[in-house]
Amino acid sequence: MEELLPLFPEQASSLAASVDALYFFVIGVSVFFSVLIAGSLIYFFVRYRRREASQVGSPVHGSVVLEIAWTVIPLAITMVMFGWGAKVFFSLSRPPAGATEFYVVAKQWMWKFQHPEGRREINELHVPLGVPIKLTMTSEDVIHSFFVPAFRVKADVLPGRYSTVWFAATRPGRYHLFCAEYCGAEHSRMGGWVTVMEPSEYERWLAGESPRRTLVATGEEIFSQRACNTCHRPDTEVRGPSLIGLVGKQVRLTGGRKLIADETYIRESILNPGAKVVAGYEPIMPTFQGQLSEEELVQLLSYIKSLGKSAGGESAR
């Protein structure tokens, strides 16, 4: 029966239960009011049926007290929904510090994943149980949306910028991965599976493939191949600004504007370096538009982010 006609999705992430509790609260309130209204309608319908053809209704015009009551009470209840909903939303939106970072590139019609250890997968994602995992995602073409119902997480994946989603799986198993934003002909086949494994098993699975370079190491290689290091050097800031500890830091641009250097800013600065130049530097960097794939961009990004970590004394994974 359960397999033929499931009525409720599995809970397989640390936040699934809190989403469901909130859902049950809203549904509970809804059922209460639906029954109240339907019950009143049916009762009045029968009780006050017309008994003779010329009969008219009683002159009941209204009641300010009732109007205030059925404005204020629903308002108060919806404010509870709002507050509770915002609390759950913030915990869904903000990955815990130290979450392991995976990278996702979506395209028509597949999901491409890169583990920090360098292993890559398509339409399959293996993750260790209990470890908070943050996905940094971008798209090569149209908007997609990463959706794992068992984890109660969803986030749109856009071209030209990075979005994130995070989860900590709580039950080993295989769970549906769907694309939730309509993306063209094979939208309904742009899915796959997320496999949650015990950490030890996950380590064995990672090791099962011939040894690979980590994302950071690959990124470092691109960094030198593309000669980024001729200007962005740790020892001098003459031609280009230092990249150490850049991610999450506030930077001042030419013209005085300030912004927080996030992943999308770094991506833009690689592809369109003249757009937002750091104050004090000439716009001399060449563009890498069309020369780096989205995968290479996230490898570079993970290298640049690792520079911040070692400088801050935070140990790498």
Add this chain to the structure above:
Amino acid sequence: MKNTAAAPDYLNANYGIWSWLLTTDHKRIAILYLISVTFFFFLGGFFAVLLRLELLTPAGDLVQADTYNRLFTMHGVVMVFFFLIPVIPAVLGNFLVPLMIGARDLAFPKINLASWYIYTVGGLVTFWAILNGGVDTGWTFYTPFSTTFSNTYVIATGLGIFITGFSSIFTGLNFIVTIHRLRAPGLTWFRLPLFIWAHYATSLVMILGTPVITITIVLVALERAFHIGIFDPALGGDPLLFQHLFWFYSHPAVYIMVLPAMGVVSELVAAFARKRIFGYEFVAYASIAIAVLGFLVWGHHMFVSGQSVYAATVFSVLSMFVAIPSAVKVFNWTATLYRGSISYQTPLLYALGFIGLFTIGGLTGLVVATLGVDVHVHDTYFVVAHFHYIMVGGTIMAYLGGLHYWWPKMTGKLYPEFWAKLSAMIIFIGFNLTFFPQFVLGYLGMPRRYHAYPEEFQVLHVLSSAGASILGVGYLIPMVYFAWSMRYGKRCEPNPWGAVGLEWEAASPPPPHNFDQIPVVSGGPYDYADKRNRGG
């Protein structure tokens, strides 16, 4: 004031095709719209039939994925832009606004006729695009898919919507001026029927919102045709800008569909309980509140889009606010039945159906307005079920209720009561069987716009398709007996329901200029108690 039987009514005042195609009589224009929107309703319904047939099995086996994508897109485009948005204002509103305020026509009769022609031209352009292969972007036209990636008739379909938008603007403008300028002597604002209040609020949304979708379509066409970077990041654009512009119109558009429906329901409840609407002023103000707040909630379509979490928080709280005036209306309709004189006629069955289904649609709106839950249910069948409860359970139930209630006014004929009651029940049952399982499917994680789906969702999909076949039969029956009654229906009295309201003071069907003498109004809109005192 009653016309003699010999005086010509608007239907037989003159004959011939040109007397219809060049008419400026708001009642005839309403009939023209009735024919046009009915055509588009069955066209959109035809697409829905194919969709539900495809979804009977998990494999995408009846039609190709490309075809399926075109089908759901055209179902949405046709139903939203060519049926749901115009249906109540253009048919019932056109017919009744002048009658209800004691006017001989709308303020601009020629603009009214022009609005029907514009609607028809827009509809034909989109129909042409459909016949040539259609469009596959979803009715939401999200960029950059629609501007850069789709190989279908995006611009032609958009052009149809662009053109039709002007008919909406014309209708809204006409209603606003008419309601301000042409009210009968003594008909103060708080003596207006709630149908008029609702149409006034709707008209505000039409003239303020529609230009935004019109501009947005132009921008999509510019990017698609000339690669001007507006929405596609590859061209330097911003895809979220499109979503903001699109929903800035398309969320209020939901209120263009549902506000007039609420107006209809107020009339039906008052007429069949023979009672003033409980808390009349609050229901009137609630329409205005919905129209205003409706413009401030568009971002709730974008909670997982990548907009900032703070923007999402603001849109969530505003969306909670917009639920309140809707709730106030539901409570007031319910309270109106208290100590009423309730007659079990078909229009009231539809009104009760509306209240029940709209309540479920509204309450599940709270589920999707609640941030933490919306992340999970966004873009799933939960949302599909929610908005069908509002648009089909709400708007179409009210429209059918109104059509039955005013049918004697429009045609002078009665419809067969037995078949009418039967089809109202079939529609209610079929509707719930179609869309209730979709709430369950959505929470399970079934995404919308899927041609093929995992096997475990099949039982719920089969239930939904079975319900849709019942619903389809329910919609065909009224179509048949309305057509039948125009020729064979029993002639009715001018006021078969014993209802009050200026529209019932004119003959049924009314003469071309509605009133020989403009009525003078001395009381509120639902004075049944006074009527009893007068012995009438």
